[in-house]
Amino acid sequence: MDFGLNEQQEMMQTMARDFLTGEYSDKVLKAMVKDEKGFTPELWKKMVGMNLMGLSLPEKYGGVGDFLDLTVVLEEMGRVCFLGPFFSTVVLGASAIMEAGSDEQKQKFLHGIAEGKIIMTLALTEPSAKYTADAIQVRAKPQGNDYIISGTKVFVTDANVADYIICAARTGEAKDPQGGITLFIVDINTPGITCKLLKTIAGDKQCEVAFDNVKVSRDNVLGEMGKGWPYIEKVLQRANAARCAEMVGMAEQVLKMTLDYAKERAAFGHPIGAFQSIQHRCADMLIDVDGSRFATYQAAWRINEGLEAGREVAIAKAWVSQACRRVMNSAHQVHGAIGFSEDHILHFYTKRARAYEFSFGGVDFQLEKLAEHYV
Amino acid sequence: MDFTFSPEEEAFRKQVAGFLEKEVPAEYREKRLTFFDMSAQHDWIKVHRAMAEKLGEKGWLSMHWPREYGGQDVSPFYRLILREELSRYHSPGYDSIGCGIVAPAILLKGSDEQKKRHLPGIASGKVMWCETLSEPNHGSDLAAIEVFAKEEADCFIVNGQKIWTTNGHFADWNALIVRTDRAASPNYRGLTFFLVDMKTPGITVNPIINMAGHHEFNEVFFEDVHIPKENIIGGLNKGWYVVMSLLDYERTTDTAYAVAGTYIEDLAEYAKQNNLLDSVTKNRLAQLVAECEVARLHHYRVTWMQSKGMVPNTESAMSKMCGFECLQHVAEFGMELAGQYSQLADGSARVPMFGRIPSIYLRSFGHSLEQGTSEIDRDVIAQRGLGLPRLR
Numbered sequence: 001m002d003f004g005l006n007e008q009q010e011m012m013q014t015m016a017r018d019f020l021t022g023e024y025s026d027k028v029l030k031a032m033v034k035d036e037k038g039f040t041p042e043l044w045k046k047m048v049g050m051n052l053m054g055l056s057l058p059e060k061y062g063g064v065g066d067f068l069d070l071t072v073v074l075e076e077m078g079r080v081c082f083l084g085p086f087f088s089t090v091v092l093g094a095s096a097i098m099e100a101g102s103d104e105q106k107q108k109f110l111h112g113i114a115e116g117k118i119i120m121t122l123a124l125t126e127p128s129a130k131y132t133a134d135a136i137q138v139r140a141k142p143q144g145n146d147y148i149i150s151g152t153k154v155f156v157t158d159a160n161v162a163d164y165i166i167c168a169a170r171t172g173e174a175k176d177p178q179g180g181i182t183l184f185i186v187d188i189n190t191p192g193i194t195c196k197l198l199k200t201i202a203g204d205k206q207c208e209v210a211f212d213n214v215k216v217s218r219d220n221v222l223g224e225m226g227k228g229w230p231y232i233e234k235v236l237q238r239a240n241a242a243r244c245a246e247m248v249g250m251a252e253q254v255l256k257m258t259l260d261y262a263k264e265r266a267a268f269g270h271p272i273g274a275f276q277s278i279q280h281r282c283a284d285m286l287i288d289v290d291g292s293r294f295a296t297y298q299a300a301w302r303i304n305e306g307l308e309a310g311r312e313v314a315i316a317k318a319w320v321s322q323a324c325r326r327v328m329n330s331a332h333q334v335h336g337a338i339g340f341s342e343d344h345i346l347h348f349y350t351k352r353a354r355a356y357e358f359s360f361g362g363v364d365f366q367l368e369k370l371a372e373h374y375v
Numbered sequence: 376m377d378f379t380f381s382p383e384e385e386a387f388r389k390q391v392a393g394f395l396e397k398e399v400p401a402e403y404r405e406k407r408l409t410f411f412d413m414s415a416q417h418d419w420i421k422v423h424r425a426m427a428e429k430l431g432e433k434g435w436l437s438m439h440w441p442r443e444y445g446g447q448d449v450s451p452f453y454r455l456i457l458r459e460e461l462s463r464y465h466s467p468g469y470d471s472i473g474c475g476i477v478a479p480a481i482l483l484k485g486s487d488e489q490k491k492r493h494l495p496g497i498a499s500g501k502v503m504w505c506e507t508l509s510e511p512n513h514g515s516d517l518a519a520i521e522v523f524a525k526e527e528a529d530c531f532i533v534n535g536q537k538i539w540t541t542n543g544h545f546a547d548w549n550a551l552i553v554r555t556d557r558a559a560s561p562n563y564r565g566l567t568f569f570l571v572d573m574k575t576p577g578i579t580v581n582p583i584i585n586m587a588g589h590h591e592f593n594e595v596f597f598e599d600v601h602i603p604k605e606n607i608i609g610g611l612n613k614g615w616y617v618v619m620s621l622l623d624y625e626r627t628t629d630t631a632y633a634v635a636g637t638y639i640e641d642l643a644e645y646a647k648q649n650n651l652l653d654s655v656t657k658n659r660l661a662q663l664v665a666e667c668e669v670a671r672l673h674h675y676r677v678t679w680m681q682s683k684g685m686v687p688n689t690e691s692a693m694s695k696m697c698g699f700e701c702l703q704h705v706a707e708f709g710m711e712l713a714g715q716y717s718q719l720a721d722g723s724a725r726v727p728m729f730g731r732i733p734s735i736y737l738r739s740f741g742h743s744l745e746q747g748t749s750e751i752d753r754d755v756i757a758q759r760g761l762g763l764p765r766l767r
Contacts, residue, residue: 001452002377003679009376068376259761274766276750279757286756287673287693294672295665298378315665367661368654374643374664 003294005072012069016076019050024080026345032083033203033348037161039084047086048116057094061106062114067238067304071245071297078249081348083204085119085158091242092157092235093120096166100183100223100231109164109185122239123153123167123209124232131236131361133229134177138211140169140184145218147171149184149211155359159207160197162188167211171226178229183222190214202351237313239360241303244296244320247356250349251292251327255285257346258331265336272334281330288323295319311373318366321357328353380452388456391435395464398429403465406729407641409634411702412738413467415589420545424503426468430457431500436474440482444494450682455630455674462633472542473497473504475628477550477570480621484568484609493548493570505546505573507537507595508618514539515751517552518563518615522597524553530604531555531569533577533597541745543580543593549573550621551602552614559612568614570606577601587737625746626691627677631698632670635705638735639663642709645728651712663705670697689760692752699742700749706739 005013023043032038047053056070057063070090077086090113097109097120112118128135138151149169159165165186172180188195192214198206223231259282262273272278299316302309328350332339339346357363380388400422403413413419430436438453440446454474461469469475478497481490496502513519522535533553543549549571559565571578577600580593609617643660646652673694680687687694709732710717721730743749757763 001380001675001679001682003676004683005376259763262763270766271764273757273763276754276766279761279763280750280753282761282763283753283756286689286761287697290676290690290693291669291673291697294676295669297376298672301376301378314661315668318662319665319669364658367658367665370661370664371657374640374660 003297008065009069009072012065012072013076015050016052016073017079019046020076020080020082024082029081029083029345029348036197036205038158038203038205039161044084044116051114052086053090053116054114055090057090057098057110057114058106061110063110064114067241068297068300071242071300071304074242074245075249075252075293075296078246078251079253081250081253081345081352082246085121085161085205087242087246088121088158088162089113089119091239092122093118093164093166095235095238096122096183096222096231097185099234100228105185105222118164119158119162120164120166121156121158121162122235123156123159123165125153125155127152127154129155131365132177133181133232136168136170136177136181138167138169140171140182140216142171143215146215147184147218147221149186149214149216151211153209153211155198156195156207156209157359158205159188159195159209160205164188165193165209166222168228168232174226180226181228181232182225183228183231184216185220185222186211186214186216190216200355202348202355204352204355206355236360237299237309238303240313240317240366241296241299241309243356243359244292244316245300247320247324247353248289248293248296250353250356251285251289251324254327254331254346254349255282255289258282258285258334262334278334281334285327285330288327292316292320292323311370314366314370314373317361318363318370321353321363321366324353324357380456384450384452384456387453388460391457391460392464394433395460395466398426399464399466403467406465407637407731408465409638409731409735410462410467410469410471410629411631411634411742412587412589412731412734413465414591415587415734419467423467424500424545426466427470427500427503429500430468431498434498436469436500437478437494437498440478440494440498444482444490445498451678452682455678458630459633462630462637465637468500470497470500470503470542471628472506472546472550473502473548476506476621476625477504477548479624480550480568480608480617481570483620484617488605489570489608496547502547503542503545504548504550505540505543505595506550506621507540507543508552509537509539511536511538511594515748517618518561518566520552520554520566522553523557524555524567524569524602526555527601530601531567531607533569533571533600533602535597537595537597538592539583540580540593540595541591543573543595544582544590546573549578549595552618555614556612563615565612566614566618567611568608568617569602570608571600571602575600575602585738586740587734589734589738620686622747623686623688623691626695626752627674627681627687629695629698629746630674631695631702631742632667632674635663635667635670635698635702638702638705638709639667641728641731642705642712646712649727656712659708663701663708666701666704670694670701673697689756692747692755692760695746696743696749696752699745703739703742706736710736 054063140147171182174180192212295316299312524531555567556565577598579596719726
């Protein structure tokens with residue numbers, strides 16, 4: 001048992017923290033939330049320069065570090081409430097290619113990602129907004145050497161800036177809804193794709209992507225035909241653990257903000273942080289932050305070791321989501337009216353935490369998955 | 376980072392499990408008694424002592440102590456594994472006051488002579504302990520205690536009353552904190568920590584029955600009780616520092632998450648057998664599983680810190696609160712799950728699970744009070760952990 005970070009992880013943490021503190025001020029965050037793309041090419045270039053895009057990818061494809069290193073960096077990104085297609089590309093896109101890709105596909109896409117030349121995302125959810133296999137209704141029909149994809153995907157993150165979308169589509173009917181699903185790598189510029197940016201409360205970039213008879217060559221099938229669901233489950237595990245890491249970072253930062261405020265703001269002749277009602281809220285926030293971090297790293301560690309992680313990921317996502325809600329709620333209460341204002345940075349964290357909670361399966365979904373392990 | 380036990384630790388777990396499989400009284404396993412409510416069994420003290428001696432013979436009660444005091448210098452995770460398995464097998468025999476609190480305090484603050492005198496008894500499971508901290512007028516505000524020890528030539532003479540003394544009715548020895556300087560300012564600088572033989576003349580123990588009907592704690596009266604000076608731990612008027620480090624250990628000794636985990640499994644089984652396993656129940660069980668897992672990780676973090684020679688403080692408070700509050704939540708859920716049947720006590724017709732459900736529930740009211748209330752825990756976390764100012 002070891003709860004500590006190793007030297008390399010500590011180095012990654014310091015590097016990421018220094019970089020993000022310097023580059024991602026509250027002002028930048030506010031601008032990025034309003035910005036249509038949610039990131040700037042200048043910042044992206046700097047991140048490429050720091051090798052962040054290759055995190056957790058195999059070395060032979062230009063990668064560096066492992067999934068735990070990536071987790072450490074995502075936690076730091078959470079601290080600044082980072083926006084931009086990093087998660088979509090490195091966690092969603094790269095994971096899918098790593099899980100299911102041929103060597104040729106890995107050469108092309110993983111190298112492209114590591115070099116910062118390719119932005120990718122995963123189109124999974126449909127209007128039902130569910131993360132179960134039966135919810136995948138977008139169809140792909142064979143036509144000569146191609147497949148024709150039709151249907152609509154929703155809540156696709158960063159599709160508005162992506163070069164490629166990995167689309168999960170139904171290619172066959174099977175009794176078990178998990179059968180007959182295939183993954184396709186689709187160039188965003190293929191005729192028939194329409195991408196509409198949804199207007200979200202958190203300002204994160206989620207899109208509706210409509211496929212109208214989109215022609216995709218057989219070469220762009222990712223993994224085995226009709227056997228896409230197990231890949232998706234693996235990607236979802238990584239995605240959920242990674243989301244948890246971001247939420248942990250967000251909760252840490254919000255606790256820090258709250259403590260700073262409680263120590264400085266005075267009422268009745270004392271800093272409000274001296275009052276037990278405030279102190280106990282803050283104590284509970286720390287318990288939630290630490291517990292969330294343990295649950296997250298346990299899940300990430302198991303994924304990194306190649307161990308079965310379904311139970312631990314479900315626990316982490318269910319718990320961290322709820323803990324994050326409690327932390328945000330308490331932060332607002334301690335901040336009083338100032339935290340309720342649009343000017344203050346706090347609500348950006350509150351809103352994003354909800355968005356992340358829902359992504360890749362909310363609390364009830366995770367609990368249902370967890371129950372499968374027990375009853 | 377590593378979230379598994381070492382192969383040696385896993386082997387130890389198997390060894391413990393194999394032993395308990397044979398040694399735990401059938402009735403305790405059949406009734407699936409928990410550490411917190413098995414004291415209600417009529418033969419508990421006898422069984423508890425016998426089991427403690429068996430664990431002592433194995434050397435398991437002192438494994439993580441230094442070799443020179445009879446330990447094997449292994450990591451504190453061995454103690455944790457032992458307690459997890461004791462929970463899983465519904466076994467008595469772990470004197471959490473002697474092994475969990477007094478021994479670490481003696482190891483940390485005791486003289487060489489005191490270590491040699493007291494540690495072997497704890498390691499063997501033959502000498503059991505209680506601690507007398509609270510008084511009728513002072514609980515959470517421990518620094519204000521009034522029971523006084525007057526200094527004589529070769530001893531101190533204690534007079535006064537202590538209360539909420541767990542296991543005081545059968546303990547052999549007692550860890551006592553009393554006032555030795557009434558003028559000290561601040562008041563905690565006038566406290567001294569003593570080890571007291573419970574057979575010393577002048578000590579009277581009266582039972583207090585808790586709301587679950589169990590006899591765990593007592594009131595203890597001291598009437599001209601002579602304590603030799605060599606029984607002071609940590610120095611005259613320096614008892615507060617012993618208590619503070621002792622509480623850090625006390626908050627980590629009971630693995631409440633492990634009790635909660637076993638009970639969740641029992642409740643899932645009960646739900647299954649009684650056709651209560653609908654989607655709402657499944658969801659709530661899973662929620663408790665998640666909470667229990669996080670409490671477990673809090674506890675592992677503290678044990679990991681101890682294994683690295685760090686002294687957990689706020690971390691202990693967090694871990695204790697999470698474990699105990701989780702157990703309270705599971706206990707409450709048990710009542711809801713069993714509904715009307717949850718009100719039936721052991722011995723009643725139609726009682727499910729030998730009355731465990733109300734027994735665990737009623738006992739759980741104490742969990743946010745014992746070993747420092749949850750309010751004191753939150754104070755510790757906020758002030759010592761987060762640096763929030765004290766109100767003066």
